[in-house]
Amino acid sequence: MVLIFAERALLTDGWADHVRVTVVGGIITKLTRDTAPVDGDTRVSALLPALSNLHSHSFQRAMAGMTEHRVAGRDSFWTWRDLMYRFLDRLTPDQMEAIAALVFMEMQEAGYAAVGEFHYVHHHPGGAPYTDIAELSNRIFSAATTTGIGLTHLPVLYTFGGAKEQPLAAGQLRFGNSVDRFSELLQAVRANARAMPADTRVGIAPHSLRATNPADLARVLTIADGKPIHIHVAEQPREVSDISSWLGARPVEWLLDNAPVNADWCLIHATHMTAEETERLAKTGAVAGLCPITEANLGDGPFNGPGWLAAGGRFGIGSDSNVRISLTEELRTLEYSQRLRDIARNVMVPKEGSVGEFLYTNAALGGAQALGRNAGRIAEGHLADLTAIDLTHPTLCALGAHQILDGLAFAAPDTIVTDLWSAGRHQVRAGRHILRDQITKVWRRAVKDLVEAM
Template sequence: MESRKFHFAQALLPEGWAKDVSVAVGANGMIQSVTANGRGGRKIMGAAIPAMPNVHSHAHQRLMQGLAEKAGPGADSFWTWREVMYGFALRLGPDDLEAVAAQLYVEMLKAGFSVAGEFQYLHHQPDGAPYDEPAELSLRCLSAAEQAGIAITLLPTLYAHGGFGGQPPVTGQRRFIHSADSYLRMHETLAKACATHPLRRLGISPHSLRAVTPALLQEVLNGIAPDAPVHIHVAEQVKEVEDCVSFSGLRPVEMLLENFDLSPRWTAIHATHMTARETQRLAASGAVAGLCPTTEANLGDGIFPATDHLKEGGAIAIGSDSHITVSPSEDLRMLEYSQRLRDRTRNALASGPGASTGRTLYAAALKGGATSMTQPVGAIARGHRADIAVLDTEHPSLIGRSEDQLLDSWIFSAGNPAVAHMLVGGEHVVKNGRHIREDDIETRFRNTVRRLMT
């Protein structure tokens, strides 16, 4: 068995950067001790940082990466992209989803993510009929995470309607649909699958206020654990805001705040289009804003009001959503750049004069991500799980950098290739840039894609 004690030349600890850091990990994957300026343990070359949670993933969309970039005859938008996505979602069987998800989770690990927040809304067979095991596809995501060695917060999606006010679902949504009773039965099965696994957590993802009514969501919330995380898409698109106002007289974030007692248990995915008052109220609630900047840019969603949200003390986290790219560094870079482009400034989200923008962003997303995922991650410290990313300090973009300069150069220049190693619960799953099961998982993925794309 590999040593459960690791040594890093430098590491980012809660109190700041430290040199010659030894980390002892227990059999349960939790950090038992952290010692700076010491010796001992298996040396891993590079700079150790806490691994990042990915709070928003639709694994099935990895299949269509780059295949919705052809202009249509009319104006392209999120809504035309959605029709393309529905076509891909109707193709995958259980084996296909497992192969695609496993490949995605390997890519997450290689990029520096150690937790996948799987917002999983493929539930039924392509014709809409339930599988013999109604939780089949969500169980396949758990299996894929096990193969890759990534932690997972599974968020099976509650989806009942095609629009505000209980409109009937459209044909492309037939694999998603549940009643409260059928959803809760599925959730109970998944609770048993997650109960004793150290890397698994279970929550719920009401898809959106378009897809669930407040009454339906409350009925389901009453049937699950009171501390389970709740993730919901909200205010991603201008049309969604307009439709919500037309239906209820309220904007989506307002509607959410008026109907539910938001808290750190909740993650508002996107929350792109908010008024100043909504931004203040969301920040004050303690709910996490789950941001997916590369997907939001790809879909033309808009720009999240990050400067105002952070000034109000709001929490943020990041996710790769549609997986047009899978990279915490790129999502953080895009988040910062969007504010710069909108406001024609630089270092928009740095915490103050002289502060590192990369350090500010990384620290905020770590804290919000751990809260959102309800996982014991986000710090290299006793009592946290040993989820650690190690940056290659010999990468051409990182040579000569130290401490916060490493984070700035990784986020704004080097990107994924600078992630050399990954530990999840003390297991060394990425070594020198390669996943320990990369060949087998990629072979199954290749075969799946070739069959589905012919």
């Protein structure tokens, strides 16, 4: 049993004072308002529903700072991708596990209780399979076990090197599977997940329309088993052009016309959509998986926030390339991208009201939906995915209750997080992950060996 006493807590009907939270088996079983703490309670300043990080490629964290050097010509997502493939040629299973553990720890310290790991590295460099087809997924499981983060694992189907069924090449060879071999992989991953905590989920991720084909996509959807389905879509104008010339429709348009897109789906990026696509996609109940820091870093362009919100669309946030892991910066970068495009302020709220509160609470709900987690709110019967923040911090101490989430989103550093529970697992205390020193030591050794091998 876990007992938490919060001076303030953000409940489903707003802020409440002096709240005691009882957690049993990772589930919130009781909320008591206007009460007093009891000996043994973990006491916190303010308690929030924790966000889920809905999109991560954890291994890319080790590349942070390595791709910010301009080369001849115009740098783009595509030149960045070439560098990423070369990096992959040296990455070992031990290194992947060490990197993932650091990433998951940093996410928890930033206030994320769970992660959707969009996992597409499956094989040896060159494409030969490991003896255990799930070797690298097992390394992600191990990193999640070490850190205690909630995990939705998303094995990726990646069959082709580009639109029109281009062959895999270079670093892509580590990703490649036919649908049959992917089914074998998925079966092994699902079996191994039974040994993980009860809140672990295994979904599927057809990588993108350019990395599969219509027949394979239709086949792989038959084995989704009602679990989350994630897919990259419309991230770059070139991708839109390539898919349009091949399939005769824009990526989001094609998916809506040819796939059973519904609330189980999360469309990652969906940056370059028409107004009609935006409205149609929103009506399916699918989540738009937005990764503002990575999208800015790669020069993807801004998401159509106002159109999406006007259509009632749901969204969550992810750290994608993990070039920087910061929950607060993801939220503010999302809003600031809209302000810069529209030359306006306070854009990401559909009517009147607090932008920070709308961003935070809706990202909590959308992220939980995308990961198949019964979370995103502090309520009885829900997972105890909880974040505590310090209301005495200089960035928040002068703010009223209606301004706290604005201060969090637009002024506060991530160090404002004091405690973090992932399905009741109390992994961050006094601002530090309980295994920070151990995880960081292993990470440093792993990246030293990786860099020396490159």
